[in-house]
Amino acid sequence: DGGITQSPKYLFRKEGQNVTLSCEQNLNHDAMYWYRQDPGQGLRLIYYSQIVNDFQKGDIAEGYSVSREKKESFPLTVTSAQKNPTAFYLCASSIARVGNEKLFFGSGTQLSVL
Amino acid sequence: GDSVTQMEGPVTLSEEAFLTINCTYTATGYPSLFWYVQYPGEGLQLLLKATKADDKGSNKGFEATYRKETTSFHLEKGSVQVSDSAVYFCALRGGSNYKLTFGKGTLLTVNP
Numbered sequence: 205d206g207g208i209t210q211s212p213k214y215l216f217r218k219e220g221q222n223v224t225l226s227c228e229q230n231l232n233h234d235a236m237y238w239y240r241q242d243p244g245q246g247l248r249l250i251y252y253s254q255i256v257n258d259f260q261k262g263d264i265a266e267g268y269s270v271s272r273e274k275k276e277s278f279p280l281t282v283t284s285a286q287k288n289p290t291a292f293y294l295c296a297s298s299i300a301r302v303g304n305e306k307l308f309f310g311s312g313t314q315l316s317v318l
Numbered sequence: 319g320d321s322v323t324q325m326e327g328p329v330t331l332s333e334e335a336f337l338t339i340n341c342t343y344t345a346t347g348y349p350s351l352f353w354y355v356q357y358p359g360e361g362l363q364l365l366l367k368a369t370k371a372d373d374k375g376s377n378k379g380f381e382a383t384y385r386k387e388t389t390s391f392h393l394e395k396g397s398v399q400v401s402d403s404a405v406y407f408c409a410l411r412g413g414s415n416y417k418l419t420f421g422k423g424t425l426l427t428v429n430p
Contacts, residue, residue: 208361237417246407246422247362262417294361295417306352307418309361 207231210295210310216318217282217289225280225313227295234299236278237307240264241292250293253278282315290316319427320345324408331398331428339393339424341382341408349410351375351384351391352418356405365393365406398428 208229213232217223229236235254239247249262267286272278278297282289292314296307325340343351350369354362365376371386380395391408408421 210361241418244422247420252417296361306364306367307362308365309354311359312362314351 208294208295208297208308208310210313212313213311214318215315216316217315220284222281223285223304223315224285225282225293225295225315227278227280229276229278229295229297229308229309229310231297231299232258232275233296233297233308235297236272237296238262238268238270238278238280239296240310247294250280288311320349320410320412322385322408322410322419324406325424326409326422328425328427330425332402333428333430334397335385335428337393337395337402337426339406339408341391341393341421343389343408343410343414345389345410345419348386349412351382352409352411353380353382353391353393354407354409354420356407356423358404362407366411398426400428400430402426403413403428423426 211226237252238250241247248264250268251270253259256275269281292312294312297311298305298307321344323342352367353365355365356362366377368375368384374383382391382393405423405425407423409418410416
């Protein structure tokens, strides 16, 4: 079945540690996105990528990094510079880069700090 | 910039009650409007969308009409079920904007 796979489902980070969240899609979508979800705050965009080897900062990119070396993969690294990383992280993809195309979401990764 | 304001929750209803979740937006140009639903522990799924003024999106008994004059996209359902319990997000996407801007979400709980 086509879709977006995020892993792991739960992740724990120690102080000063970098952690990487995986996002893979087999939908042949050009655009991919990372959102952070905090209770009562909705979803906020961290980074997005319109095409392979290209990505742009979203609204809350500080303390995060991404890469887009392959069309199907868009991993997110939460660095030690992110002081409040505990949140639910959602990866998404879409066919077109603009307009009315819907986003397909993965099932999310819950990141917590030890 | 673009923004979405939706009704704060939580909303608690009895089965077969009528549901309205208000959503208003601010955007330049002519955005597309969406309602997404999130079940516990899962990602978001598209519930319905509308791409131009006066369009009505509908799915699974839910409806929302794109009202440009009031910049609104309220979600309605005539008779809710326990299985409708979830968080509902209103969102918009500008014509030349890559990102989807979300409201804060409204938690709906339907009791039998």
